[in-house]
Amino acid sequence: MPAACAEKAPAKINLTLRIIGRRADGYHDIDSLVAFAGVGDILTFTTGRAMMLTVRGPTAAAAGEPAENLVLKAARALAERIEGLTLGHFALSKRLPVAAGLGGGSADAAAALRILARVNALALDDPRVMQAARATGADVPVCLDPRTQRMRGVGEVLSEPLKLPRMPAVLVNPGVSLATKDVFAALDPVAQPAQSTQPARAAANLLDEITHGHNDLEAPAIELVPVIADVLAVLRALAGCRLARMSGSGASCFGLFDSTQAAACAARRLRAGYPDWWVRATTLGA
Helix, strand or coil, rough: CEEEEEEEEEEEEEEEEEEEEEEECCEEEEEEEEEEEEEEEEEEEEEECEEEEECCCCCHHHHHHHCHHHHHHHHHHHHHHHCCCCCHHHHHHECCCCCCCHHHHHHHHHHHHHHHHHHCCCCCCCHHHHHHHHHHHCHHHHHHHCEEEEEEEECCCCCCCCCCCCCCEEEEEEECCCCCHHHHCCCCCCCCCCCCCCCCCCHHHHHHHHHHEEEHHHHHHHHHCHHHHHHHHHHHCCEEEHHHEEEECCCCEEEEEHHHHHHHHHHHHHHHHCCCCEEEEECCCC
């Protein structure tokens, strides 16, 4: 049993996000193609008798009280399902913006579950691990195995990992937090077509889907936070940008670029022109 270990918690990017319809319980069914970035938070763990969490890093102040963090919620959810679970001290290096549409909190929680599974000799596909992920939050299951996947339902229906070429990208947050519930509340009522039962698509078709896809939450998010439209316009105007779109419920956006060099150059220009924005050059997919 390792005494200490660490896990990356990569940013989750909704390459496409389609609202299928509103359910009777008030939640929405979605269909979203999800990839993970090369940037994210870092979670470390040391075994011990008492479970606790410390949070540090450039965006730690916005992460709220550690006692309410999803890392501890996930750990408690797993402990409720497994008697005698080995716990300990988590230390989170918080680098992603909070409430930003990048799944930072969910990625942190998923990293905690991966650590606890490893420390306690549990398989990651142990049903109790997935149950704990679902009990923690809608985006935690897809973050449990941070590879390109399609998520449906309210996040609980996941495809097998999909093959997607690595794509150079720039992530941008204009320094604005946006609550998911507020964006869904601003969403116009939509019809509820039958959910797709098509199998996972080949990589070439996935690229075509990304190119011609969209994010149904983009319009209501822009109504709440108009600067999102400015971010998208700035990204689209940069040399080498093939596509720009909002991720999740915002306010973060991503731009896909022709090359890693073009993405790095674009990130430098953005930091110089918009010093208050959070900007990272990265890659998506694997």
